[in-house]
Amino acid sequence: xxxxxxxxxxxxxxxxxxxxxxxxxxxxxxxxxxxxxxxxxxxxxxxxxxxxxxxxxxxxxxxxxxxxxxxxxxxxxxxxxxxxxxxxxxxxxxxxxxxxxxxxxxxxxxxxxxxxxxxxxxxxxxxxxxxxxxxxxxxxxxxxxxxxxxxxxxxxxxxxxxxxxxxxxxxxxxxxxxxxxxxxxxxxxxxxxxxxxxxxxxxxxxxxxxxxxxxxxxxxxxxxxxxxxxxxxxxxxxxxxxxxxxxxxxxxxxxxxxxxxxxxxxxxxxxxxxxxxxxxxxxxxxxxxxxxxxxxxxxxxxxxxxxxxxxxxxxxxxxxxxxxxxxxxxxxxxxxxxxxxxxxxxxxxxxxxxxxxxxxxxxxxxxxxxxxxxxxxxxxxxxx
Amino acid sequence: xxxxxxxxxxxxxxxxxxxxxxxxxxxxxxxxxxxxxxxxxxxxxxxxxxxxxxxxxxxxxxxxxxxxxxxxxxxxxxxxxxxxxxxxxxxxxxxxxxxxxxxxxxxxxxxxxxxxxxxxxxxxxxxxxxxxxxxxxxxxxxxxxxxxxxxxxxxxxxxxxxxxxxxxxxxxxxxxxxxxxxxxxxxxxxxxxxxxxxxxxxxxxxxxxxxxxxxxxxxxxxxxxxxxxxxxxxxxxxxxxxxxxxxxxxxxxxxxxxxxxxxxxxxxxxxxxxxxxxxxxxxxxxxxxxxxxxxxxxxxxxxxxxxxxxxxxxxxxxxxxxxxxxxxxxxxxxxxxxxxxxxxxxxxxxxxxxxxxxxxxxxxxxxxxxxxxxxxxxxxxxxxxxxxxxxxxxxxxxxxxxxxxxxxxxxxxxxx
Numbered sequence: 001x002x003x004x005x006x007x008x009x010x011x012x013x014x015x016x017x018x019x020x021x022x023x024x025x026x027x028x029x030x031x032x033x034x035x036x037x038x039x040x041x042x043x044x045x046x047x048x049x050x051x052x053x054x055x056x057x058x059x060x061x062x063x064x065x066x067x068x069x070x071x072x073x074x075x076x077x078x079x080x081x082x083x084x085x086x087x088x089x090x091x092x093x094x095x096x097x098x099x100x101x102x103x104x105x106x107x108x109x110x111x112x113x114x115x116x117x118x119x120x121x122x123x124x125x126x127x128x129x130x131x132x133x134x135x136x137x138x139x140x141x142x143x144x145x146x147x148x149x150x151x152x153x154x155x156x157x158x159x160x161x162x163x164x165x166x167x168x169x170x171x172x173x174x175x176x177x178x179x180x181x182x183x184x185x186x187x188x189x190x191x192x193x194x195x196x197x198x199x200x201x202x203x204x205x206x207x208x209x210x211x212x213x214x215x216x217x218x219x220x221x222x223x224x225x226x227x228x229x230x231x232x233x234x235x236x237x238x239x240x241x242x243x244x245x246x247x248x249x250x251x252x253x254x255x256x257x258x259x260x261x262x263x264x265x266x267x268x269x270x271x272x273x274x275x276x277x278x279x280x281x282x283x284x285x286x287x288x289x290x291x292x293x294x295x296x297x298x299x300x301x302x303x304x305x306x307x308x309x310x311x312x313x314x315x316x317x318x319x320x321x322x323x324x325x326x327x328x329x330x331x332x333x334x335x336x337x338x339x340x341x342x343x344x345x346x347x348x349x350x351x352x353x354x355x356x357x358x359x360x361x362x363x364x365x366x367x368x369x370x371x372x373x374x375x376x377x378x379x380x381x382x383x384x
Numbered sequence: 385x386x387x388x389x390x391x392x393x394x395x396x397x398x399x400x401x402x403x404x405x406x407x408x409x410x411x412x413x414x415x416x417x418x419x420x421x422x423x424x425x426x427x428x429x430x431x432x433x434x435x436x437x438x439x440x441x442x443x444x445x446x447x448x449x450x451x452x453x454x455x456x457x458x459x460x461x462x463x464x465x466x467x468x469x470x471x472x473x474x475x476x477x478x479x480x481x482x483x484x485x486x487x488x489x490x491x492x493x494x495x496x497x498x499x500x501x502x503x504x505x506x507x508x509x510x511x512x513x514x515x516x517x518x519x520x521x522x523x524x525x526x527x528x529x530x531x532x533x534x535x536x537x538x539x540x541x542x543x544x545x546x547x548x549x550x551x552x553x554x555x556x557x558x559x560x561x562x563x564x565x566x567x568x569x570x571x572x573x574x575x576x577x578x579x580x581x582x583x584x585x586x587x588x589x590x591x592x593x594x595x596x597x598x599x600x601x602x603x604x605x606x607x608x609x610x611x612x613x614x615x616x617x618x619x620x621x622x623x624x625x626x627x628x629x630x631x632x633x634x635x636x637x638x639x640x641x642x643x644x645x646x647x648x649x650x651x652x653x654x655x656x657x658x659x660x661x662x663x664x665x666x667x668x669x670x671x672x673x674x675x676x677x678x679x680x681x682x683x684x685x686x687x688x689x690x691x692x693x694x695x696x697x698x699x700x701x702x703x704x705x706x707x708x709x710x711x712x713x714x715x716x717x718x719x720x721x722x723x724x725x726x727x728x729x730x731x732x733x734x735x736x737x738x739x740x741x742x743x744x745x746x747x748x749x750x751x752x753x754x755x756x757x758x759x760x761x762x763x764x765x766x767x768x769x770x771x772x773x774x775x776x777x778x779x780x781x782x783x784x785x786x787x788x789x790x791x792x793x794x795x796x797x798x799x800x
Contacts, residue, residue: 002786005738008748009785014740021742021749022623200660201433237660240621243748244664247784251416251667318421320433328420328663329433364667365421366414 003177004246011058023054025236047224051232055239062176064183065209067216069223070235074192075100076228077206081168081188083222087113089136094121094151095351096144099339122149122282127156131163138165142181143173146299146335146359147352148273150282157185177246178293182211195326199241199248203234248364252296255367262371263300268383274298296362297325304383306355309334311381313358318365318373325361330370333359416666423477435474437656441465467644471655478662482597484604485630489640494613496648497627498522501609504639505558508534512558513551517542517565518591520759542570545580552584562591567718567755567779568772569693571702574605574709598669599710608635616746620661620668624654668784673712675782675790680717682791688798690722715782716745726756726775733778735797738790745781750790752780
C-alpha cells in the first residue's frame with residue numbers, strides 16, 4: 001500500500017474491544033496482569049501503553065523501520081540516542097544543526113565524558129576527515145537548519161559504518177513522506193514530531209526509529225530506564241496529525257517552492273536558501289533524494305540591516321513570529337535575534353547567520369495570501 | 385534597538401484585544417487560509433499559537449457590577465458552560481466564515497442541531513415540507529416526534545418543486561431538503577428552492593453535510609439555514625460528534641437561546657478537535673472530491689456494477705445542476721451490484737480490506753456499508769422500496785487514502 005494509505009491505517013486497526021475506528025486514548029498508568037509473575041502485553045505505562053504503541057507502529061511503518069519509540073519531545077529522543085554511548089566515545093555531528101542539539105552535545109554529553117566535534121555534513125569528505133578511532137555515532141540533519149544544506153546520507157552512512165559508528169539522522173525538516181533516511185543507510189532516524197508529524201503546533205513529541213531490531217531494543221531499554229515517554233493524549237494527537245501528513249507536506253512543499261521562486265525575483269531579496277531552487281548549492285542532491293518535494297522551510301536574506309530585518313519579521317499578519325515550524329500555521333523568525341541570538345559575531349559569520357537572514361516555515365495557507373503578506377511586510381520595513 | 389514603527393506583536397502583558405482577524409472575516413482570503421486562521425483571535429492568551437482547551441463549566445465575575453454589565457449586554461463574555469464557552473465560540477466563528485454566514489451555532493451532534501432549530505422555529509399548528517430523500521433520522525424526528533407537538537410534516541418527492549409548492553399553505557413555516565441527498569446523491573436546484581421559499585414567504589433549510597462549504601455555500605443562494613453534521617467532513621477524523629446550524633444573526637438569536645435551555649451543547653475537548661480538524665478542511669476536501677470522482681468512474685466501468693450514484697458522473701440525473709453549482713462532489717458514492725442479492729452484496733463489503741465497515745462518512749478513513757443492513761434492516765420491503773434502498777446497494781464513503789489503493793482494493797473485492 002502507498003504511503004498515505006498506510007499513514008491512515010497502520011497502527012490504527014479497529015479497536016478489538018469496541019470496534020472503534022480510531023485508536024482509543026488509554027490514560028491508564030498500570031494494567032491488570034494475568035497472574036503473579038505472568039506479564040500481559042502492557043504492564044506499566046512507562047514501559048508501553050496501547051495509544052503510544054499504536055502511533056509507534058504507524059511511524060515505524062512509514063519510516064521503513066524495525067521499530068519506533070515515541071518520546072515526550074524531540075530533545076528527549078535525541079538524548080536517548082546519545083545515551084547509547086559512554087565515557088570516552090566520540091560523537092561527530094554536522095555543523096548545520098539545531099541549537100538544542102548543539103547544546104545537548106556540548107553541555108550535557110560532555111559531562112559523561114563523551115567527546116564531541118562538528119564537521120560540515122554537506123561535505124562527506126570533511127566528515128571522513130573528522131572521524132576518529134573512538135567515533136561511535138555520526139549525527140546529521142537531513143535538511144540543515146537554517147541554511148537548508150543537504151547531506152549525502154548514503155556516503156556518510158558508508159563512512160560511519162566503515163569507522164564502526166552508527167549514523168543518526170535528525171529528519172525533522174524532511175518527514176518520511178518526502179525522505180526516509182533508513183532506506184538511504186542511516187541506522188537511526190530522529191524526529192521532533194512536534195513539527196510536521198504532529199503538524200498542528202499542539203503536541204510536543206519525539207521519535208527514534210531504527211532499521212535494526214537489536215538497536216531498537218537497546219534504545220527501548222534506555223527509554224524505559226530513563227522514562228521520557230510520550231503521553232497518551234499526545235500520542236493520539238500525533239497519530240491524528242500523521243493521517244494528513246502526506247497531504248499537508250505536498251501542499252506545503254508546493255507553496256514553499258512558489259514562495260522561494262517569488263522571493264528569488266524580489267528586488268529587495270539578496271539570497272534565497274531553499275533546496276528546491278536550482279541556485280541552491282545542494283539542489284541536485286536534494287532532487288536525487290527527495291524527488292519534487294523539498295520541504296517547507298526556507299531562509300532568505302533581505303537588502304536591509306538588523307533592524308529592518310526585524311521589522312519585516314514583526315510586520316507579517318499571517319506568519320506568526322515564533323520559533324518552531326512544520327505546522328499548518330506559517331511562522332517567521334529572525335535567526336540572528338531569536339534561535340541563534342547566543343552566537344557571537346564570529347560564530348554567526350562562520351555559520352552564515354547574518355543579520356538580514358529570515359527563516360520561514362510555510363504552512364497550509366493559500367500561497368498567494370502568504371506572498372502578499374511577505375510583500376506588505378517588506379514594504380512596511382521601507383524596503384520597496 | 386527598538387524602532388518606534390515596529391508593530392509590537394509580542395508584548396509581555398497578556399493580550400486584551402481578542403479581535404479575530406478582520407482580513408479573514410469573509411472569503412477574501414483563500415479557502416485554505418480561511419480554514420487555518422478564520423475565527424481565531426489574532427493574539428491568544430499566553431501568546432500561544434493554538435487555542436487552549438477551556439474546560440471550565442462556569443465563569444467567574446469580578447464583581448456584582450460585572451454581572452450587571454453582562455446582563456445589560458455591555459460586555460460580551462462567558463457565563464455558564466451551557467450557554468457557550470470560548471472553544472465553541474472560535475469554532476462557531478470559523479464555521480460561519482467558511483459557510484459565508486453571519487452566525488453559526490454548534491451542537492453536540494448533527495441531530496441535536498436540527499432538533500434544536502426545529503424546536504426553536506416551530507409551534508403547534510405549524511407545518512413543514514420536506515423532500516423525501518432527507519436523512520432517515522431527520523424524517524423520523526419530523527414524522528414521529530414533531531407530530532406529538534402538533535406540527536404537521538408533508539413529505540414530497542425530492543426535487544419535485546411543484547409538489548412542494550402544492551404542499552405549502554398558510555401554516556407552512558419551513559421547507560427542508562438535503563443536498564446532495566444520502567444515499568442517492570440527488571442535488572437540489574438551490575435557485576428554485578430559494579425562489580419557491582421567497583415567493584411563498586416560507587423559510588428554507590438545507591442539510592449540506594455531504595456538500596460542505598468547500599463545494600457549495602447555500603447561504604450565498606439565499607437559503608435561510610444551513611445544517612451540517614460536523615461529525616463528517618468538518619471534523620474529518622472520525623473522532624468527534626458535532627452539529628452546526630448557520631444563518632443570519634437575526635434568525636438565529638432565538639435558536640441560540642433555546643439551546644441554552646435545552647442544553648444540547650458540545651464539549652470544549654470536542655470543539656478543540658473540531659477546530660484542529662478544520663485546519664486541514666480545504667486540503668482534505670480536495671482529496672475527498674478527487675477520490676470520489678475517480679472511484680465513481682472506476683465503478684461505472686466495472687462489469688459487476690449495475691449502477692453508480694455520483695453527481696460527478698454524466699449518468700447521474702443531477703449531473704448538470706451539480707456541475708453548475710458545485711466545486712466538487714464529495715467522497716460519498718452509492719452503487720448497485722449487478723445480479724446480486726443482499727448476501728452476495730455483503731460478501732463484497734466483507735472482502736474489502738481498506739474501507740472499514742461502519743456507518744458515518746467524511747473522515748480520513750474510508751468506510752463502507754450496505755444501507756439495507758446498516759440503516760434499513762428493520763424496515764419492511766415495501767418501505768425500503770419506497771425509500772429506494774435496494775438489497776444490492778453499497779455505500780462507500782471515500783477517505784483520503786491514495787486513490788490507487790482504494791481502487792485496487794475494490795477491484796479485488798468485486799472479484800470475490
